[in-house]
Amino acid sequence: MTEEENTSGWDAIDHAIQQLYGEQEPKHYGTAIPYMLGGPDPLDGISAYAVDTPMPHWHFVTYGFSELYGKEGDDASRSGYGFELTFRLTRCENESEPPAWALNLLQNMGRYVFNSGNLFQPGDYLDANGPICLNSDTLLTALAFIEDPDLPELNTPNGSVQFIQMVGMTCRELEMIQSWNTRGFLAACESYMPKYVTDLMRNSYADIPSVIQATERGIEEDGSSTAFLFIQQLSWESPRKKLLQKNIPAKLQLGAQQATLLGSILGSRIAKKATLSLIGPDINIVFEAGDLPSLMETEREVRLTVNQQALNEIVEQLRPQASSFQIPSLDKLLIEIVPTQIKDQEGNVIKTIG
CATH class of the missing domain: 3.30.1360.230 (Sufu, C-terminal domain)
Known part of the structure; x- marks a missing residue:
């Protein structure tokens, strides 16, 4: 980037993550050809941080849903779409690079938003109609969206940016979410899924008695948030x-x-x-x-x-x-x-x- 380029939005995200991970250098994956010039990937970049607690995992953060450079949109209060996505995925002990499928998944979320104009908000869910990692034996076929537990909403020179974390869900868990709501269901699962880290090989939480009881009680008290x-x-x-x-x-x-x-x-x-x-x-x-x-x-x-x-x-x-x-x-x-x-x-x- 040249000295003339305004990177205030990008810098604000970098600063927020630096408060969390200090001087750790992330694995960063940029885009060679910008999307507006015909490149295949809509997001300018994705950073992945190696985190050890509460379990070894990769913490992915996107760059591109918000305005990373100068202010272009008319809404002064919101930067671009107003959010960036994050994703936490279990990391093997000897894993030095994050898996490519997770980067592709995040770019696919970018294509969905850029092409449809539909935005993600905390509390949303999405049926992937198949494994979130293609050609794998995972039970996870859906995604839930919740505020990232470690990255609060950020004020940048281009407006506010919310960090929304994707969480892998099974088909039965998605049905429980639809019958109740995302926030309630994820809260019921939090002790089994701290920081909402996605584990491709896990079993469904829909079989756990405490989760079933919390969901049944929530449906009775709150009804379904699915309109x-x-x-x-x-x-x-x-x-x-x-x-x-x-x-x-x-x-x-x-x-x-x-x-x-x-x-x-x-x-x-x-x-x-x-x-x-x-x-x-x-x-x-x-x-x-x-x-x-x-x-x-x-x-x-x-x-x-x-x-x-x-x-x-x-x-x-x-x-x-x-x-x-x-x-x-x-x-x-x-x-x-x-x-x-x-x-x-x-x-x-x-x-x-x-």
């Missing part, structure tokens, strides 16, 4: 399209993979008088609590008002297997559950649910 479920296998068939056929109910179709999860989240949302929106490719289905069950539809949205009776009629039938059943209290609404095919990156079916 939206994005479901690829979601469709709606209106009875208005069958004018020549009398007494034909509307039909809601969804994939078997989401059936059990939907029942769990829907029950806890409705219990707290909160809505749940199912977002599909062509239709949005909104469930809301009410005294009298009803069904209202527009071209892009269907609103289903459910009371306890209608809720029971729905939840009792939601299982991860192909089936169809009617909901008498909702104008005989027909719900059809169809098989879900899980495919690898090449498009090959590796598992069928339902």
